Amino acid sequence: EVQLVESGGxxxxxxxxLRLSCAASGFTFRSYAMSWVRQAPGKGLEWVSAxxxxxxxxxxxxxxGRFTISRDxxxxxxxxxxxxxxxxxTAIYYCAKEPxxxxxxxxxxxxxxxTVSS
Amino acid sequence: DIVLTQTPLSxxxxxxxxxxxxxxxxxxxxxxxxxxxxxWLQQRPGQPPRLLIYKISNRFSxxxxxxxxxxxxxxxxxxISRVEAEDVGVYYCMQATQFPYTFGxxxxxxxx
Numbered sequence: 001e002v003q004l005v006e007s008g009g010x011x012x013x014x015x016x017x018l019r020l021s022c023a024a025s026g027f028t029f030r031s032y033a034m035s036w037v038r039q040a041p042g043k044g045l046e047w048v049s050a051x052x053x054x055x056x057x058x059x060x061x062x063x064x065g066r067f068t069i070s071r072d073x074x075x076x077x078x079x080x081x082x083x084x085x086x087x088x089x090t091a092i093y094y095c096a097k098e099p100x101x102x103x104x105x106x107x108x109x110x111x112x113x114x115t116v117s118s
Numbered sequence: 119d120i121v122l123t124q125t126p127l128s129x130x131x132x133x134x135x136x137x138x139x140x141x142x143x144x145x146x147x148x149x150x151x152x153x154x155x156x157x158w159l160q161q162r163p164g165q166p167p168r169l170l171i172y173k174i175s176n177r178f179s180x181x182x183x184x185x186x187x188x189x190x191x192x193x194x195x196x197x198i199s200r201v202e203a204e205d206v207g208v209y210y211c212m213q214a215t216q217f218p219y220t221f222g223x224x225x226x227x228x229x230x
Contacts, residue, residue: 035219037167045159045167047219058217069156094166103155103214104172111166 002026002107004095009112016085016116022078022095022109030073033098035105036080038091038114042047048093049080062088120145120213132228137198139225141211144172146191148215157215158187158196161224170209171196187214203229 020036030106035050050058051071057069068081076096091115096105123142131137139158158171166222169178171187174194198205200205206229211222 027216044208045161045212045221047221050217050219052224098173098214101153103149103153104157104169104212105159105167106169106172107177108166108168 002114004097004107004109004113005095006095006109009093009114011115011117012085014085014087014116017081017083017084018114019077020080020082020093020095020112024076024078024097027107029071029076032100033102034071034078035096035098036069036078037096037108038089038093039094039103039107039111040091043091046091050098051078053083064115082114084109087097087116090114119220120147120216120220122211122220122222124209124211124225126225127223128152128226128228130228131198131201132230133203134200134222137201137227139196139209139211139227141189141194141196143194143224144194147194147213148191154190156187156189156194157212158185158206159210159212160205160207161210162204165207167210177194198227201227201229 005023020092033052036048051069067085069077092111094111097107099106121144127139159167161167170181175187186197208224211223
């Protein structure tokens with residue numbers, strides 16, 4: 001079955017760290033660009049970070065220097081290392097796959113909740 | 119960053135009637151490769167988003183043909199020819215022409 005399964009979310013204090021994982025199955029993971037997209041409670045979607053099939057990386061300004069996206073193609077897994085977490089980072093974090101031609105997200109995971117609170 | 123503005127933000131629709139959502143960009147979404155990476159997503163309550171339309175007008179696999187996309191440059195539209203109960207949710211346009219990728223604010227589709 002083609003799917004993405006996120007894990008690693010939880011409750012963390014401001015300034016803390018978390019590492020999110022996204023396990024991919026049912027497709028040739030190494031061939032596709034992947035992204036993390038987040039959604040704060042009751043709000044819209046916000047793109048966070050992307051990594052190409054060649055491992056080039058991109059970030060939204062608000063997470064640059066704090067978050068690091070990476071991938072392990074041998075494990076079919078996408079990661080998001082989040083350091084220096086802020087209350088404003090509280091959201092559901094989704095991983096999403098781009099199609100071979102890029103330019104959209106054709107597969108989404110169910111999401112993992114990250115709550116930053118003291 | 120490319121700002122996408124959706125209208126309306128809320129759309130009460132009668133079952134069986136059409137619905138239309140507009141998405142406008144402040145700058146052209148035409149990529150240097152000639153493609154326009156404007157897509158539409160549906161998010162049903164409690165669910166992750168789901169791709170409906172990519173590159174303006176291409177319906178994704180499994181998407182009913184009552185959904186269609188159109189537009190060019192900076193103005194785009196998602197149309198539902200006859201709204202069904204399962205179409206309730208929030209609809210987002212998204213551009214992937216330029217980093218950072220951005221989304222519209224979302225349009226909530228509800229049944230009258």
